Amino acid sequence: MKAKLKAARDAIGLTQEQLADDVGISVSQISRFESGEREPRVGEIAAIAKRLRIRPSALIEDVIVSVVGRIGAGAEVIPLEDQSDIYQVEAPVPISPGMVGFEVEGESMWPRYDKGDILICSADGMPIETLSQDAEAAVQLIDGRRFIKRVRRENGAWRLESHNARPIEDVKIVWASRVAHVIRADEVRRVERIVERAATALRKSKRTTVLKLRKS
Template sequence: MGIRENIIQLRELFGVTQEQLASIAGVSRGAVSQWEGGFSEPRMGSIQKIADYFRISKSNIIEDNGMSFIDPVTKKPKGSPYMPSGAIPVVASSATVPLLTLGRVHAGSLADEEEVAHRVEVPASVCAGHPRAFALEVEGDCMNRVIPEGSHVLVDPDRQPANGSIAVVETEDYRAVMRRWYKGSTKLMLSADSFEDYEDMIFGMDDGPVRVIGTVVWFQAANEME
C-alpha cells in the first residue's frame, strides 16, 4: 500500500471528503483526486500539513501500509502520542526520569529541532500517571505568573484541558501557544497568566480548528534545575 492507497484509507478512516482534505493540505480538490488516482503524489509540505492536522506521522502517509499503524478506534498512531516537533517521550525509571528536552514552547510558536543543552529529572511518580507525556522548554513570559521562562513543562497529550487548565494548543495557522484554557458554548478563550500585558486569544465556532496538543501537568523552574 503506497501513498495513493494511504490517502484513500485516511479519508475513509477520518470521514473527510476530497474537498476537505484539499483544504487541509492547501491544494485543490483536483490535486487530491490526482493523488488518489495515482497520477501524481503530494509534495512534502502538503504531507506535513495532513500529518499535523490528523496527529499522525508523515510515514503513515508515505510508507507502504503506513495507515495500518493507525488505530481504527482511537484514530491515533498505535502506541505513540502526537508530539510537536522536537519533543521526545518520557521514559520512567525507578526513581527519577532523566530527560533531554529538544522542544521549546513559546507564547507564539514551537521551534523546530532546537536542542536544549541541559537535562531535567522528572519524578517517576509523576510519569506513572502520565505515561505518554513529553517535555518542552518555555520561552517567553505569557505565563510567568505561574510558570517562569526557562522552565520545563511536562505535557500530557491524553488529558483534555478543563477550564482554567494550562494547555498547549495549535491554531489553524500552525502556531502553537501555551495559555490558560476557557471554553464556553460558542467561544474558546486562550488567556495569558502574566505580569505583562497580553490580549486574550478568542476563537469562535467559525474561526477554524484549535487542536489540543496536551495539558501541562508538571513543571520545573529553571532555577531548580541542576
C-alpha cells in the first residue's frame, strides 16, 4: 500500500498532516502506512480512500485469493465434482492468511448472495461446536455437499435454513466457516487459472478427507 498511498496523496496535493487531520488518523500512523511499517485496517483504508476520492481497492496491493470450488445456495455442490473450475481472483480488501474463496451456485440465499458471488472463508474452518444458533455459515456435510446457509441445532443434529427454499434437516456438519468477505459477482476480477497440477492435488486431498469421514 505504501507507494499507492503516497502517490494518491501527492496527486491531490495533500500533506501527511492534512490527510491525517481530515480522516482522524494520527500523522505517525499515516507515516507508518506509507513506509510499510504498518498495514491499515479496513476502516482506515475506507476513510483514506474517501478523502483521496478513489476506490479503496486502488490503495491495496494486489491481494490474490484462490477460489477452490463452488458452494451451494439452493444447488447441491459436491467438492469432488467441481475442482476443475479452480481459479484465482483479486480481493478488494486485505485478506487474512489461510483464506480461500467459494463461488456461489444457486439462488436460495438471495438477496444476501447472488449466483457468482465469491465468499471468502477460512480454509481450516472453525470448531463445529462453536457454531451459534441461527448463525450464517459456509458448511460442508459428511456426504461431501457444501452449502452457504443459516444453521440451527436441533436434537443433536443440524438444520440448514435458506431465505427462500425448504430447510435441509438432520445433517452432520464436518467443516464450517463464517464468511469473512463477499466479492460480488459483478466485481469479480479473475487473475489466472491455477495449474491443473494444483487442482489435481486438491482433488486427491478432498477425496481422501471424505473417505476418512465416511469410514469414521
